[in-house]
Amino acid sequence: MQRITPDLRQPLFRTQSTRTVEAEAAARLPPHTLMQRAGAATARLARALAPHARQVWLACGAGNNGGDGLEAAALLQAAGLPVAVTCLTDDPSQLPTDARASWQRARNAGVRFVGQPPALGAQDLAVDALLGLGLTAAARPVPPDSRLLACLAALRGSAATVLHVDLPSGLLADTGQYAPGLEPDAPPGRGARHTLALLTLKPGLFTALGRDAAGDIWLDTLGAAPPTAGPDAWLAGRPDTPPRPHASHKGRFGDVAVVGGEALAQRGMGMTGAALLAASAALHAGAGRVLISLLGDAADADPALALQPECMPRHFDALPLDRATLVAGCGGGTAIAGVLPVLLQQAPRLVLDADALNAIAGEARLQRLLAARASQADWATVLTPHPLEAARLLQCSTEAVQADRLAAAQALAERLACTVVLKGSGSVVAAPERVPLVNPTGNARLATAGTGDVLAGLLGARLAALPPATAFDAAAGACWQHGQVADDWPQERACTALALARALTPDAARTV
Numbered sequence: 134m135q136r137i138t139p140d141l142r143q144p145l146f147r148t149q150s151t152r153t154v155e156a157e158a159a160a161r162l163p164p165h166t167l168m169q170r171a172g173a174a175t176a177r178l179a180r181a182l183a184p185h186a187r188q189v190w191l192a193c194g195a196g197n198n199g200g201d202g203l204e205a206a207a208l209l210q211a212a213g214l215p216v217a218v219t220c221l222t223d224d225p226s227q228l229p230t231d232a233r234a235s236w237q238r239a240r241n242a243g244v245r246f247v248g249q250p251p252a253l254g255a256q257d258l259a260v261d262a263l264l265g266l267g268l269t270a271a272a273r274p275v276p277p278d279s280r281l282l283a284c285l286a287a288l289r290g291s292a293a294t295v296l297h298v299d300l301p302s303g304l305l306a307d308t309g310q311y312a313p314g315l316e317p318d319a320p321p322g323r324g325a326r327h328t329l330a331l332l333t334l335k336p337g338l339f340t341a342l343g344r345d346a347a348g349d350i351w352l353d354t355l356g357a358a359p360p361t362a363g364p365d366a367w368l369a370g371r372p373d374t375p376p377r378p379h380a381s382h383k384g385r386f387g388d389v390a391v392v393g394g395e396a397l398a399q400r401g402m403g404m405t406g407a408a409l410l411a412a413s414a415a416l417h418a419g420a421g422r423v424l425i426s427l428l429g430d431a432a433d434a435d436p437a438l439a440l441q442p443e444c445m446p447r448h449f450d451a452l453p454l455d456r457a458t459l460v461a462g463c464g465g466g467t468a469i470a471g472v473l474p475v476l477l478q479q480a481p482r483l484v485l486d487a488d489a490l491n492a493i494a495g496e497a498r499l500q501r502l503l504a505a506r507a508s509q510a511d512w513a514t515v516l517t518p519h520p521l522e523a524a525r526l527l528q529c530s531t532e533a534v535q536a537d538r539l540a541a542a543q544a545l546a547e548r549l550a551c552t553v554v555l556k557g558s559g560s561v562v563a564a565p566e567r568v569p570l571v572n573p574t575g576n577a578r579l580a581t582a583g584t585g586d587v588l589a590g591l592l593g594a595r596l597a598a599l600p601p602a603t604a605f606d607a608a609a610g611a612c613w614q615h616g617q618v619a620d621d622w623p624q625e626r627a628c629t630a631l632a633l634a635r636a637l638t639p640d641a642a643r644t645v
C-alpha cells in the first residue's frame with residue numbers, strides 16, 4: 134500500500150481498463166482472493182487511521198464494493214474492535230458471489246448489523262463501502278433507495294474520520310463527477326477523509342469534484358500485475374528542472390514577451406494588471422528577459438511598470454516574434470484579436486490565454502491559423518483555457534466540459550492541434566497523440582483573480598528556457614509548480630496573484 138503524494142508520477146486507469154486488470158488478476162488467483170486482499174487492506178488502513186476509535190461503522194452496498202466492506206468488518210471484529218455494519222441488502226442471496234462469502238464471514242465473526250447509521254464522534258471511524266467501480270452515470274427510473282441516501286448523508290456529514298473504499302460512493306471513477314441523484318446536498322463534515330484505491334488509481338479521484346470527495350489517497354494494487362495496456366492518463370509528478378550552470382547568461386533563459394493588458398481608455402475596463410502579472414511571473418520563474426507589449430494607451434500601466442523595472446515595455450511592432458516566447462491574451466480584451474493573426478503566423482513559441490482564446494473561439498479564420506501552426510516543425514503552442522473558455526472553443530456548455538474534463542481537454546487538443554491546459558480542480562494537460570495528464574498540486578487559494586495570468590507567464594518562462602522543453606512538458610511543469618507554491622503557502626499569509634508571481638523561482642524550489 135502506498136500513500137499518493139504529488140512528487141511521484143502515477144498511472145491512472147479508467148473503469149474499463151481497471152476491469153481488465155481485475156479480470157486478469159482474478160483469473161490467476163483462487164476464488165475470493167482479491168476481495169480478501171481488498172478487505173485486509175481496508176482493515177489495515179482503518180486501524181492505522183483511527184487507532185483510538187470507540188466505534189467503527191461500515192456502510193456496505195449491494196455489490197462487490199460492499200463485499201470489501203464486509204470482509205474488512207469481519208477482520209476488524211476479529212481484531213477486537215467495536216464494529217457495526219449497515220448493509221443495503223437484508224437478503225444475502227442478492228449479493229454477488231464474492232460479497233456473499235464476505236457477508237457470511239462477517240456474520241460468523243459476530244459483527245453487529247444495524248439498520249441506521251450510528252452517531253459517531255471525532256475519534257471514531259466510518260468506512261464507506263457503498264458504491265465503487267460498478268456505479269454508472271445513467272439516469273435511473275427509480276430514485277435511489279432511502280437507506281443508501283441516509284448512509285451517504287451520514288458519511289458525508291460525519292465528524293468521524295471517513296475511509297472510502299476504492300472510491301467515495303457516488304463519485305464516478307472516470308470523470309470525478311457524481312452520478313445523477315447522488316450529489317452531496319450539504320457541506321462536508323469536519324472529519325478527515327481518506328480513499329483507499331484498489332487495483333488502480335482512477336482519474337476521477339484527481340479532477341473535477343474528486344479531490345474534495347476523496348481527501349488523502351492511498352493505493353493498494355492487491356498484488357495484481359501491472360496492466361499490460363498503457364494508462365488512460367498520468368498523474369503528474371514533480372517536474373524535472375535542470376540545474377542552471379554557473380557559466381550562464383540571460384540569453385540562455387530566453388525572452389518572454391507578454392502581449393495583452395487592454396488599457397482603461399479602450400473600453401473603460403482596464404486590464405493592464407493581467408499582463409503585468411504574467412510578466413512578473415515570467416521574470417520570477419527565471420526568464421532571461423521579459424518584454425511587455427500593452428494593447429492601447431499604456432499610460433495607466435506606467436506606475437506598475439516602474440515598480441517592476443526589469444520588464445521592458447515594447448511596441449507590438451518592435452517585439453522579436455521569431456526569438457521570444459509569446460504569452461498572449463492576459464487581459465487582452467477585444468484588442469487582442471487585432472494582433473492574433475500576426476502572432477499565430479509568426480511566433481514559433483506561443484502561449485494563448487484568456488481573451489486570446491475568446492477571440493479564437495469567435496473567429497473561424499483564427500482557428501484555421503491556429504491549427505496550421507502544427508505543420509511548422511518545432512513550433513510550440515499552448516492554450517490555457519478555464520472551463521468556460523474551453524466550452525466556447527468546443528462550442529458546448531461548461532457543464533459538458535466538466536462532465537469529462539479529460540475527454541474535453543483531449544478533444545480540444547486534437548481539434549486545434551496544440552497543447553491544452555484545462556484549468557480547474559485537477560488541471561488537465563492534453564496534446565494530440567499523447568496520454569493526458571492530471572496535475573496533483575494546488576488548492577482553493579488559487580481561486581482568486583490573476584492566478585491564471587501567473588500560470589501563463591510561468592509557462593512562458595518554462596517554454597523559453599534552454600534546454601528546450603516540449604510544450605507538453607512545459608505545461609505540465611508550470612501547472613505543478615504553480616500549484617506547489619500555493620500548497621506551500623503559509624496559512625496566515627494572503628495568497629494574492631502578485632504575491633504568488635513573486636514567490637516563483639526558476640527551479641520549482643519551495644521559497645514562500
Ligand SMILES: NC(=O)C1=CN([C@@H]2O[C@H](COP(=O)(O)OP(=O)(O)OC[C@H]3O[C@@H](n4cnc5c(N)ncnc54)[C@H](OP(=O)(O)O)[C@@H]3O)[C@@H](O)[C@H]2O)[C@@H](O)CC1
Nearest residue numbers: 167168171195196197198199264265266267268269299312
Ligand atoms: N470483483 C472482485 O473480485 C473485486 C472487486 N472489488 C471491489 O468491487 C467494486 C466493484 O464492484 P461491483 O462491480 O460489484 O460494483 P459496486 O461498485 O459494488 O456497485 C454496484 C452497486 O451499485 C449500484 N449502482 C450502480 N449505479 C448506481 C446508480 N447510478 N445509483 C444507485 N446505485 C447504483 C448497483 O445497483 P444495481 O444496478 O444492482 O441496482 C449495485 O448495487 C470495486 O469498486 C472494488 O471495491 C475489489 O475488491 C477487487 C476485487
Ligand SMILES: [K+]
Nearest residue numbers: 261264300302
Ligand atoms: K465506496
